[in-house]
Amino acid sequence: MSPDRQTAPDFDEIIDRRGTNCSKWDMMEPVYGVSPDEGLAMWVADMDFRPPACVQHAVEEMAAHGVYGYAASDAAQREAIGWWMDRRHGWRPDPGDIFTTHGLVNATGLCVDAFTEPGEGVVLFTPVYHAFARVIRAAGRQVVECPLALDEGRYVPDFEAWDAMMTGRERMMILCSPQNPGGRVWSRAELEGWAEFARRHDLILVSDEIHCDLTMPGVTHTAMTRIDSVADRLLMLTATTKTFNIAGAHIGNVIVSDPKLKARFAARMGALGLSPNSFGLAMATAAMSPDGVEWLEALRRYLDGNRRLFEAGVAAIPGLKPMPLESTYLEWVDFSGTGMTREEVLARIESEAKIAVNHGTSFGLGGESFQRFNIATPRARVAEAVARLKSAFADLQ
Numbered sequence: 001m002s003p004d005r006q007t008a009p010d011f012d013e014i015i016d017r018r019g020t021n022c023s024k025w026d027m028m029e030p031v032y033g034v035s036p037d038e039g040l041a042m043w044v045a046d047m048d049f050r051p052p053a054c055v056q057h058a059v060e061e062m063a064a065h066g067v068y069g070y071a072a073s074d075a076a077q078r079e080a081i082g083w084w085m086d087r088r089h090g091w092r093p094d095p096g097d098i099f100t101t102h103g104l105v106n107a108t109g110l111c112v113d114a115f116t117e118p119g120e121g122v123v124l125f126t127p128v129y130h131a132f133a134r135v136i137r138a139a140g141r142q143v144v145e146c147p148l149a150l151d152e153g154r155y156v157p158d159f160e161a162w163d164a165m166m167t168g169r170e171r172m173m174i175l176c177s178p179q180n181p182g183g184r185v186w187s188r189a190e191l192e193g194w195a196e197f198a199r200r201h202d203l204i205l206v207s208d209e210i211h212c213d214l215t216m217p218g219v220t221h222t223a224m225t226r227i228d229s230v231a232d233r234l235l236m237l238t239a240t241t242k243t244f245n246i247a248g249a250h251i252g253n254v255i256v257s258d259p260k261l262k263a264r265f266a267a268r269m270g271a272l273g274l275s276p277n278s279f280g281l282a283m284a285t286a287a288m289s290p291d292g293v294e295w296l297e298a299l300r301r302y303l304d305g306n307r308r309l310f311e312a313g314v315a316a317i318p319g320l321k322p323m324p325l326e327s328t329y330l331e332w333v334d335f336s337g338t339g340m341t342r343e344e345v346l347a348r349i350e351s352e353a354k355i356a357v358n359h360g361t362s363f364g365l366g367g368e369s370f371q372r373f374n375i376a377t378p379r380a381r382v383a384e385a386v387a388r389l390k391s392a393f394a395d396l397q
């Protein structure tokens with residue numbers, strides 16, 4: 001049954017997702033050996049919540065009509081993106097600069113394909129979202145890992161060290177902004193630093209901003225398009241799928257205003273025969289609306305409550321240190337203070353606490369002592385996770 005348009009979202013509701021061909025719950029046993037019947041799924045980055053009612057209504061309308069032919073165009077979605085970006089992020093893209101892709105992993109692959117050659121380097125600032133490296137390597141390009149520095153427990157750029165690592169074989173950099181897994185929202189000065197880095201080394205700058213709407217209350221994200229003198233090398237990636245929990249719709253956007261980059265990207269899209277899926281278009285367009293805004297504000301408050309509960313609970317366990325979350329719903333916890341091997345930490349999390357988490361090593365250099373916990377789940381489950389971790393690491397108290 002679809003939720004009523006007037007009803008406030010109930011993020012506390014436990015929705016059983018088991019047996020729905022859902023990656024997060026139905027793959028935790030094969031991947032981690034943690035049974036979904038007694039375990040907690042805190043890995044894959046989707047939420048255990050329904051999307052806003054306006055999205056559900058859009059799907060129901062299509063289902064009620066019952067004819068599933070080709071979509072006419074993505075123009076309504078591109079208009080909605082203009083409205084959304086203007087309202088939420090203080091800039092309005094030209095609808096003609098927006099391409100609709102099959103999600104952002106697909107968009108990353110398209111950018112790598114369109115703007116680099118096999119063997120060339122693509123720079124990542126690690127630890128970072130694991131699919132970037134996977135796609136780059138699968139395309140036969142080189143992953144160049146530039147480790148982020150730590151300043152008082154938060155990630156910061158280290159341009160001097162990275163300058164010394166460049167060889168001239170690098171063609172592209174991919175920035176995750178806000179950052180997954182560290183949860184940083186980069187400052188304007190840091191973004192200007194990255195834009196200068198791209199210029200200094202003549203790199204195409206891909207800015208993945210999929211988490212830009214999921215900032216904690218009071219934190220402001222700056223879109224890379226608002227940074228001066230970068231438009232001639234910038235491809236910005238955005239999506240509604242993280243914000244509204246519709247990742248299965250597999251829809252995202254590449255926004256590019258430079259005419260030469262745009263023509264090259266359009267040519268690759270055309271050569272691959274890509275066009276959007278009509279369900280994804282309907283869901284994304286419906287989400288970027290006043291109803292969607294209202295739902296998102298409620299979600300941000302809820303996630304902030306989960307964040308406080310999780311960070312306070314985990315920080316109280318000797319040896320565990322969560323990174324303060326500025327955006328995303330992904331908590332990045334350092335276990336180095338336990339003095340345990342990675343295997344022992346994981347055995348306690350997976351076999352004792354029965355929690356499925358993303359292993360820090362999958363995010364590249366710098367992730368070795370960390371594990372990533374997804375807290376976008378009803379608060380009772382977050383409290384349960386904290387209690388289980390306390391018990392699994394009880395001998396350290």
Ligand SMILES: Cc1ncc(COP(=O)(O)O)c(C=O)c1O
Nearest residue numbers: 045103104105106129180210252
């Ligand atoms: C930074 C980042 N980019 C892209 C994605 C996935 O994008 P999509 O589902 O549109 O392929 C994720 C998912 O967690 C992500 O964190």
